[in-house]
Amino acid sequence: MTARVAGRVRSLRARLVITVLLLFTLACVAIGVATSVSLQHFLDDRQDREVEMSVERFEKSATGALRPPPPGDGTPDGVPSGGFFLGPQGPGSIGAVVRDGAATRAELIDQGGVRADIPAADLALLATVAPQDRPQDLELSGGEYRVDAVVGSDGLTYVLGRPNDDVADVTGRLLLIEVVVLGGAVVVAGVAATVLVRRELRPLERVAGVAGQVGTLPLDRGEVHLAARVPDPDPRTEVGQVGTALNRMLDNVEGALAARQDSETRLRRFVADASHELRTPLAAIRGYAELSRREPDPVPAGTAHALVRISSQAERMSTLVEDLLLLARLDAGRPLERTPVDLTRLVLDAVGDAHVAGPGHRWVPDLPDEPVTVDGDAGRLAQVMANLLANARTHTPQGTTVTVGLTTEPGGAATLTVTDSGPGIAPETLPRVFERFARGAASRTRAGNDTPSTGLGLAIVSAVVAAHHGTVSVDSVPGRTTFTVRLPATP
Template sequence: MTGHPLRRRLVWIVVALVFGVTAALAVVSAVALRSTLSDELDQQLELASERAATTPQGPPGSGGEHVPLGQAAGTVGVYYDDGEVVDAGYVDDAGKFQPLDAEQLAALEDLPQDGKIHTVELPGLGTFRAVTAHAPHGDAVITALSDDGITGTVGSYVTVEVALAGAGVVLAGVAATVLVRRALRPLDRVAVTARQVSELPLDSGAVGHIPRVPPALAAERGEVGAVGAAFNRMIAHVETALSARHESEQQVRRFVADASHELRTPLASIRGYAELVRRSPDEVPPAATHAIGRVESEARRMTGLVDDLLLLARLDAGRPLERAPVDLAGLAVDAIADAHAAGPDHVWRLDLGARPRPLLVDGDDARLRQVLANLLGNARVHTPAGTTVTVSGRRRGGDVVLSVADDGPGIAADQLPGLFQRFSRADTARNRTGGSTGLGLAIAEAIVHAHGGTIAAESWAPTWTFQAAASPTRERRNSREGTTFTVRLPALTAGAQVEHSPARAGSPTVAV
């Protein structure tokens, strides 16, 4: 029952209670009726026994039987004279005295002659209530009355009770269903409101009005109303907390945007003065030259970090991107060429299918180039030399799908959920050969989402099985390893024109 809805359980409980009460009343009333009818039959039997003992028998019947005077149809009588049975029979419906057979007479003679009423089964006649009395002259007289009337009356009564009980259970089920549904209607409204709240995007962005249970259903006059009122109070607290969180996030984003913007000028000055010193005609000590070089290097790194933070702040603020038809196949060719120049110790492959065709999307050319550059740079920095990195592009249905796959050491499964979070790094899982701010994948995700697309990552890290201490060797349990980033963007129709489409490689699959 615990897995069924509450209203069904309540209806079943009501029906079970009605059935149990009805069955108990039916049993008690049937037993009481039978007891009453049995008492009445015993009273009739005592009167009939007195008549049989005190009233002389009538003249012999046509069959030689003596007809007991004053006895009703169905009365059984056994008469003794000097201890011998002189007559034994029963009065039929026609008023004649029909003789008992030997088995029937033997059943009556076995009764104790103690003056008490006993139940006896007469073969062929049924169940009787019988009693033994003594006539004034001392001879015994056995009188018996059938209880078939009691059995029939009780049976009819039970039949009527069963019919009434069945109708009562059906009516109780229908009434309980209607009443329970009406009583739980406010709870259904609470469930609908909760479902609406669960579908709201509360994890990010400004928090609008959150639905609440109507006040008429949230009055604390009953249990369901108390639930509605408690739900509304909880929603109010959640709304307040989300509004405070959003305001705090907005302040942080404004601070990051302002700070990033303000830092660009002093960083540019630092780089300019460092370059000015380096190009000075005056003689500069080698140590100072090295220091100036380090200042320039760190200033460039800080400038890149500031630019990334400023870009994220602008994307968070929802600033519109430039929109124009962009061929992702051309961007992939350029990205592979740039990646080969930056990482010649890797193997770079491009796969655009057997019949390459434009992969057109509506987007910002510079930002989409940045997505590919970040993904390829991530593969270059976090995989060892000799790793093969493959960029694939396909048109699938209404989408353009780009994937960047490498056969490097992979990323641990517990680090995948937070891979696109800001300042997230997977350095413990992949070899780190260069600096990383942890913003590259976050920027890629923000740009892809701003274009109405999705980005996902899959990775397979090798699993090693260590043998016993006596044998320090180990063996790999699965040979598959590597990481694949998949970008999916809405495609444009083939008729769209691309302002700039770089030259393509002559082969659909290029390795550099």
């Protein structure tokens, strides 16, 4: 039962208190029942012995051995000084002499020690009592009696009874005392258990608090300070051991995170350095290829084609290196410029450029009347616009309509949307579009395009927007793809 009740309650504290209380109550009830039962037995035995002795005394006194002096020798109040017909019996005793199944003489000594009459119905009942091994219970008008009978030397049956009230009184009183004392003890135990359990579990709450604190820390990126520790765990207690283990684990995790951050920083620096170093030789390759193409002397057709390819691939590689350098710098948390940027102007310029680059598309700016301004890095935000519009141009067929929307919120935050009516992003690509080098299958092998995509465009959009403390999201179904960039008024 304990387990069932405790099982329905979730908190460990409540379960402990309930379990302790139930066990304590169980023990109290067991003690109470055992005490009552053994006392009842003891009193019953004593009552039986008394009745047996009394009936013998009665038989002896009635047959002469203890017969009282004749009447008239009594005290002024009429009570015979030598005793009753029943002989020297205690108050409450009842007795009868039975001849041939009928009571010939009967007597009752009431609680005050005075002789009293016995109702006729009781006389008839007393006459039915026969000698047996043990005394028996008999319900008379005055209550329940324990009665016994003996057959005297004169052949008459002597019946004597003693009231059971005394035994019932004692056991009843014991039961009352038990209920009051044990009930009080259960209440006191409940309060004590609640206080003690709460005190004992407090260190566990501290451990949970530290674990909860660490649980909310963003550990996946950047420098992480795991300052939270369980204060002074006592290794002699189980909870203290959990606290010590948690502290050790946090030390270990902190070390691992520091190592991770260190290696990430080194890798970023390496990518940034490598990109930076590649810029100069790439510029030289492009320059020399251009120079060679301008050479007035005729060159073989194959060589001329090779030079064009060298130029275009060097161009592509320069773009890639620039993108990598930008990403490495954004990752390193390089501070951005922070000046008021007129987003309306930015959108109009970007749409104008897109118009020139993709005359086959329909470009529709959807701008508010008032200029929209946010604090940020104008160059980077222009790149965000350019990348989104380049995608809308390169990943959609001719004739696609691209709408660029701009709205503001009361706080000054701006929302920029680029929506195209193209075929949409494949569902398997959609969850990864903002990852680095994530490209749709079609984009890898873009037919008829000299410069296959690299899959860094949206990664840069995401990194720049994040550096402005904004968010970017995408919704795409065939016929409607929308990129939404939300920028706070002040990063």
